Amino acid sequence: xxxxxxxxxxxxxGYRLSSGGSDRVMAxxxxxxxxxxxxxHNLIVIDQVTYPYAGKxxxxxxxKKYGNSLFNRVNRMRVLKRYLNENxxxxxxxxxxxxxxxxxxxxxxxxxxxxxxxxxxxxLIDHYMPNWSWLTxxxxxxxxxxxxxxxxxxxxxxxxxxLKNVVTILNPIDIIEIDAKKEESIDLDYEYxxxxxxxxxPLKQFDKLITNYALSDLPQKNIHLVIxxxxxxxxxxxxxxxxxxxxxxxxxxxxxxxxxxxxKAKFLVLSSQNEGFPNVIMEALAVQxxxxxxxxxxxxxxxxxxxxxxxxxxQNWTELINAMNRMINDEAFYELCKQNSRESCNPFLIETIxxxxxxxxxxx
Numbered sequence: 001x002x003x004x005x006x007x008x009x010x011x012x013x014g015y016r017l018s019s020g021g022s023d024r025v026m027a028x029x030x031x032x033x034x035x036x037x038x039x040x041h042n043l044i045v046i047d048q049v050t051y052p053y054a055g056k057x058x059x060x061x062x063x064k065k066y067g068n069s070l071f072n073r074v075n076r077m078r079v080l081k082r083y084l085n086e087n088x089x090x091x092x093x094x095x096x097x098x099x100x101x102x103x104x105x106x107x108x109x110x111x112x113x114x115x116x117x118x119x120x121x122x123x124l125i126d127h128y129m130p131n132w133s134w135l136t137x138x139x140x141x142x143x144x145x146x147x148x149x150x151x152x153x154x155x156x157x158x159x160x161x162x163l164k165n166v167v168t169i170l171n172p173i174d175i176i177e178i179d180a181k182k183e184e185s186i187d188l189d190y191e192y193x194x195x196x197x198x199x200x201x202p203l204k205q206f207d208k209l210i211t212n213y214a215l216s217d218l219p220q221k222n223i224h225l226v227i228x229x230x231x232x233x234x235x236x237x238x239x240x241x242x243x244x245x246x247x248x249x250x251x252x253x254x255x256x257x258x259x260x261x262x263x264k265a266k267f268l269v270l271s272s273q274n275e276g277f278p279n280v281i282m283e284a285l286a287v288q289x290x291x292x293x294x295x296x297x298x299x300x301x302x303x304x305x306x307x308x309x310x311x312x313x314x315q316n317w318t319e320l321i322n323a324m325n326r327m328i329n330d331e332a333f334y335e336l337c338k339q340n341s342r343e344s345c346n347p348f349l350i351e352t353i354x355x356x357x358x359x360x361x362x363x364x
Contacts, residue, residue: 007037007038007039008038008039008090008091008361008363009038009039009041009087009089009090010038010039010041010089010090010091010092010093010361011041011043011084011087011091011092011093012026012029012030012040012041012042012043012055012093012095013043013044013092013093013094013095013096014026014042014044014045014094014096015044015045015046015095015096015097016045016046016047016048016049016061017042017044017048017049017050017051017053017057018048018049018050018051019048019050019198019230019254021121021171021276021277021279022095022096022119022121022276023051023095024051024279025095025119025121025149025171025172025279026042026053026093026095027042027051027052027053028172028173028174028177028350029093029172029350029354029357030053030054030055031052031053031054031174031350032350032351032354032357033054033055033354033357034054034055035054036354036358036363038363039055040054040055040056041056041058041087041089042055042056042057042058043058043060043080043083044057044058044059044060044061045060045061045076045096046061046064047059047061047062047064048061050256052177058083060079060080063075063076063079064076073103077106077107077111081110081111081113084111084112084113084114085113088114089114090114090115090361091115091116091117091144091361092112092114092115092116092117093116093117093119094112094116094117094118094119095119095121097127097128098118098128098129099126099127099128101130101132101135101139104139105135105138105139108139108140108142108143109139109142115144115361116143117143117144117145117146117147117360117361118140118143118145118146118147119146119147119148119149120146120147120153120276121149121276121277122153122274122275123150123152123156123275123276123297123298124274125153125156125157125160129157129161133160133161133162136163137161137163140161140163140165141163141164141165143165144165145165145166145167145360146163146165146166146167147166147167147168147169147360148166148167148169149168149169149170149171149276149277149299150168150170150276150277150298150299150302151168151298151302152297152298152299153168153276153277153298154166154167154168167360169353169356169357169360170277170302170348170353171277171279171282171348171353172348172349172350172352172353172354173279173282173283173286173345173348173349173350174350175286175345175350178259178287181257181259181260182259182260182262182263182287183260183263184257184260185260186260186261186264188226188250190222190223190224191222191223191224191266192223192224192225192226192250192264192265192266193213193218193223193224193225193226193265193266193267193269193324193327194226194228194261194262194265194267194268194269194284194289195209195225195226195227195228195268195269195270195271196227196228196229196258196262196268196280197227197228197229197272197280198229198231199227199229199230199231199233199235199236199251200231200232202273203272203273203274203275204271204272205271205272205273206227206229206236206271207235207236207239208271208317209225209227209269209271210225210236210239210240210243210245210249211239211242211243212271212317212320212321213225213243213245213248213249213269213324214243214244214245214248214249215321216321216324216325217324217325217328217329218248218324218328219245219247219248221328222248223248223328224248224249224250225248225249225250226250226252226261226265227249227250227251227252228252228253228254228255228258228261229251229253229254230253230254233251233253236251237251258280259283262280262283262284262287262289263288263289265284265289266289266327266328267284267289267290267291267292267309267324267327267334267337268280268281268289268290268291268292268293268309269291269292269293269320269324270292270293270294270296270300271294271320272294272296273296273315274296274297274298275296275297275299275300276298276299277298277299277302278293278299278300281293281299281300281303281304281309282303282345282348284341285303285308285309285341285342285344285345286341286342286345288338288339288341288342289338289341290308290309290310290327290334290337290338290341291303291304291308291309291310291341292309292310292312292320292323292324292327293309293310293311293312294311294312294314294315294316294320295311295312295313295314296314296315303344303348305340305344307336307337307340307344308340308341308344309337310323310326310327
């Protein structure tokens with residue numbers, strides 16, 4: 001009798017399946033893993049689901065609706081532990097921010113009961129690991145692996161905490177999903193550049209972007225600035241008014257389908273102080289939209305090569321203005337970037353990145 005191949009079971013644990021970059025990565029990997037014949041369980045702790053995903057959904061966020069008392073938090077941990085014990089997963093992959101050291105120590109040492117992979121999606125590694133290296137090592141040094149989404153993040157973790165089990169796996173994009181959504185129509189009757197991110201996140205620096213956009217050649221050429229994202233718009237609206245740019249700057253809020261806006265933009269601009277591995281750059285390139293970005297830590301320099309966009313000295317706003325002007329005024333360069341953008345996404349395709357995950361877990 002021929003022995004059948006074992007079917008692997010993986011638990012993907014995240015905050016939600018909506019809005020965030022790490023959430024989108026989790027959703028995309030669930031779809032990839034299921035196609036490989038892996039049984040996938042998605043466990044989330046906030047009741048928000050908008051991204052397409054595959055596998056079983058375990059929504060612990062529903063329990064949170066009854067309150068967030070100590071008793072409720074302990075109960076959610078108990079439910080999680082019971083579920084993990086009942087299902088006997090081969091791997092657990094944790095995509096969450098991890099900012100409560102005691103809670104994370106309990107999860108890593110007492111709740112997670114199999115080979116565990118922890119992901120780090122920001123150059124601000126303190127959002128994932130305690131400042132105290134002895135505690136970070138206590139939480140993480142026994143784990144199967146720590147996956148950093150950029151080489152700069154990997155180096156920072158190794159330098160600060162001396163962990164030996166860190167690898168780099170970049171974020172994936174799903175060309176099929178993007179191609180299916182990019183053709184949807186939008187109700188904008190002007191040329192525009194685009195920025196994407198949560199308004200309330202000061203690291204995105206949309207306030208400074210608006211001010212410097214107003215100083216560029218773009219308003220004079222009637223090329224608008226569109227910003228997608230959610231949050232309190234009052235502060236940005238005051239910046240827009242002060243910059244006398246109300247005619248040209250548009251806050252469109254969070255969009256379930258950002259790809260249709262990216263596809264029709266002249267270029268994407270990323271003005272962050274720091275990132276992890278900004279998915280939006282890859283998504284723009286995938287729809288043949290060039291990119292202007294600060295060379296912030298981390299991620300942009302691993303995607304932009306001078307032939308698909310412009311990498312600007314980090315936090316040099318004068319050079320950012322010059323780069324935006326060049327994209328509009330240097331037609332030959334702009335067309336070169338546009339022609340090269342899609343091909344430059346090949347290293348980040350879900351098939352390529354997914355195989356790296358399979359290799360890490362030794363799943364054939």
